[in-house]
Amino acid sequence: MSKLFALALGILTAIGGFVDIGDLVTNAVVGSRFGLGLVWVTILGVVGICVYANMAGRVAAVSGRATFEIIRERLGARAGMANLVASFLINLLTMCAEIGGVALVFQLVTGISPLLWIPLAGFGVWIVVWRAKFSALENATGLLGLGLIAFSVAIFLLHPNWGQLGEQLIPRIPVTEDPSTYWYYAVGLFGAAMTPYEVFFFSSGGIEEKWTAKSIGTMRANVFVGFPLGGILSISIAVCATIVLLPQAIAVTSLSQVALPVIQAGGTIAFAFLVVGMAAAVFGAALETTLSSGYTIAQYFGWSWGKFRRPAKAARFHLVMLAGLIIAVIVLMTGVDPIAVTEFSVVFSAIALPLTYIPILIVSNDRGYMGRFVNGRVSNALGIVFLVVILVASIAAIPLMIISGAGQ
Template sequence: MTKLLGVALGILTAIGGFLDIGDLVTNAVVGSRFGLGLVWVVVLGVGGICLYANMAGRVAAVSGRATFEIIRERLGPRTALANLAASFLINLMTLTAEVGGVALALQLASGVGPLMWFPVAAFAVWLVIWRVRFSVMENVTGLLGLCLIVFAVALFLLGPDWNELASQVVPSVPESESTATYWFYAVALFGAAMTPYEVFFFSSGAVEEGWTTRDLARSRVNVLVGFPLGGILSVAIAACAAVVLLPRSIEVTSLSEVALTVTEAGGKLALAFFLVGVVAATFGAALETTLSSGYTLAQYFGWTWGKFRRPAQAARFHLSMIIVLIVGVAILITGVDPILITEVSVVFSAIALPLTYLPILIVANDPEYMGRHVNGRTVNFFAMAYAPIIVVASLAAIPLLVMTGAGS
C-alpha cells in the first residue's frame, strides 16, 4: 500500500509540476490566436519530455551521476562548457520568468503592484530551498499546482460547441496570422513542454534521493502517466482561451486575460483555484530552476552540491543559487514585462534543447555507463526520431523570432 501511495503521489506531483508560467502563458496565447490548431505540438512536446526525462532519470539511477557530471565526462570540458553556458542562460531566463509569474499572480490576488512581490517571491524561494525537505518541497507545490485543473472544469462549464472545437484541431493557419507566426508559436509550445530545467532537476533530484535501479519502474510510471495528464491540462488552457478569448479577439498580455477564461465559467471560486494553482505552479518552477542553476554549475565545476547539504558544507552551490535569484530580481525591477520574458524564454529553451538531449541520448545507449539498462529498441526508435525534430526546432527558433518580432 505504501508503494502504491508513493506512485500515486508521484503521478499527481508530475501533473501539477508539468505546468509552469511558460506552459500557462504560451498555451493561453496560442489558444486566443490559433484556437486548437497547435494541439499537435503539445502532443509532440509531451512525448518528447517523457522520453527525455525517462532517459535522464534512468541514467542518474544507474550511474549515480547527474546530467552535467556526465556531459562533462562524456563530451570533455570544452564542449561541456558551451553546453553549460547556453543551458545556464536559458535557466536564468526561465527563473526570472517564474519569479515574475509568482509576483503577477500575487498582484492579481492582492491588487498590490508586482514590484513589491519580486523580492518577496525570491526570498521565499531561497527560504524553502534552505529549510524545507526535498520531497516535501516537490510534493506540496506539485499537489497545489493541481488546482489548475480548474481549466478542465471551466471548459465543460462553458458548454462550447464540441464539434466546432474539435474541428480546430486540424492544423491550419488562420487568415489573420502569417505562416511564420504559426511556426514561431509551434516552436514556443515545443520549448515550453521540453524546458531543459525539468530534466536537470529530475536527474539531480534522483541523485539527491539516492535512486537505484529498483526505483526505475516507479519513475517510469510517474513520467509516462503524470506528464501526459499534465499535457491534457495544457490543452484545456488553450481550449478555454479558444472559447472565451478567440471570438472576442482578446490578446493575452497579462495573467488577467488568462484568468478571464475560468472566471467566466466559475466566477470567484474558479478565480481562487486559478490563483492558488498559478502561485503553486510558478513557485514550484522557481524552486526547480533555482536548484537547477546550482546543480549545473556545481556538477560541471566539481563542487560539492546537494540540497540536503547545509550552506557551510556546499557553500559555492548555495551561493550560486542566491546570486541567480538576485540577478533575476534585478532584471525584473528594471520594468521588463515578465510575460515577454516568458514568451522569449520558451523559444530559447528550444534553442538549447539539443545541447543536453543529444548527450543524454548518447549516454543512455552507452553500455559502459548503463550496462544492461541501455535504451531498448522501442525507446531508441522514438528517441532517435525526436533528435532531428529537436535540432530543426532549435535551428528555426532564432530566424522565426526575428521574422515575427517574437510573435507580435
C-alpha cells in the same frame, strides 16, 4: 501511501515545468489566436519530454550521476563548459520568468504592482530552497498545483460546441495569421513543453531521492503520470482560451486574461482553486529553476551539492542559487515585462535543448555504462526521431523570431 508520494517528483516536475508561467501564457496566447490548431505541438512535446526524461532518469538511477556530471565526462571540459554557459543562461532567463510569474499571481489576487512582489517572491524562493526538505518541497508544491485542474473543469462548465472544437484540432494556419507567426508559436509551445531545466531537476531529484536501478519503475511512473498530466492541463488552458477569448478577439497580455475563462465558468470558487494552483505551479517552477542553477554549476565542477546535504556542507551550491535569484530580481526590478521574458524564455529553451539532449541520448545507448538498462529498440527509435525534431526546432527558432517579429 508511500507509493502515492513517490509520484510527487513527477507531478511537481510536470506542474512546475510543463505548466509553469511559460505554459500558462503561451497556451493562452495560442488558444486566443490560433484556436486548437497547435494542440498537436503540445502532444508532440508531451511525448518528447517523456522520452527525454525517461532516458535521463534511467541514466541517473543506474549510474547515480546527474546530467551535467555526464555532460562534462562525455563532451570534455571545453565543450562541456560551452554547454554549461548556454544552459545556465537559458535557465537564468527562465528563472526570471518564473519569479516574475509569482509576482504576477500575487498581483492578480491583490491588485498591487508586481514590482512590490518581486523581491518578496525571490526571498520566498530562497527561504524554501535553503530551509525546506526536498520531500516537503515536491509534495506540497506538486499537490497544491493540482488546483490547475480548474481549467479542465471550466471547459465543461462553459458548455462549448464540441463539434466546432473538434474541427479546430485539424492543424491549419488562420487566414488572419502569417505562416511564420504560426511556426514561431509552434516552436515556443515545443520549447515550453521540453524546457531543459525540467530534466536537470528531474534527474538531480532522482539522485536526491537516492534512486537505484531498482527505482526505475518508480521513475517511469513519475514520467508517464506526471508529464501527461501536465500536457492535459496545458491543452485545457488552450481550450479555455479558444472558447472564451478567441471569439472576442481578446489578446492575452496579462495573467488576468489567462484566468478569465475560469472566472466566467465557475465564478469566485473556481477562481480561488485556480489561484492556488497557479501560485503553486509557478512557485514550484521558480524552485525548480533555482535548484537547477545550482545543480548544473555544482555538477560540472564536481562540488558538493543537493538538498540532502546541510547548506554548510554544500555552501557553493547554495551560493550559486542565491546569486541567481539576486540577478533575477535585479533584472525584473528594471521594469521588464515578465510576460515578454516568459515568451522569450520558451523559445530560447528550444534553442538550447540539443545541448543536453544529445549527451543523454548517447549515454543511454552506451552498454558499457548502462549495462542491461540501455535503450531498447522502441526507446532508441523515439530518441532519434525526437533528436531530429529538436534540431529542426532549435535551428528554426531564431529565423522565425526575426521573420515573425517575435510573434507580433
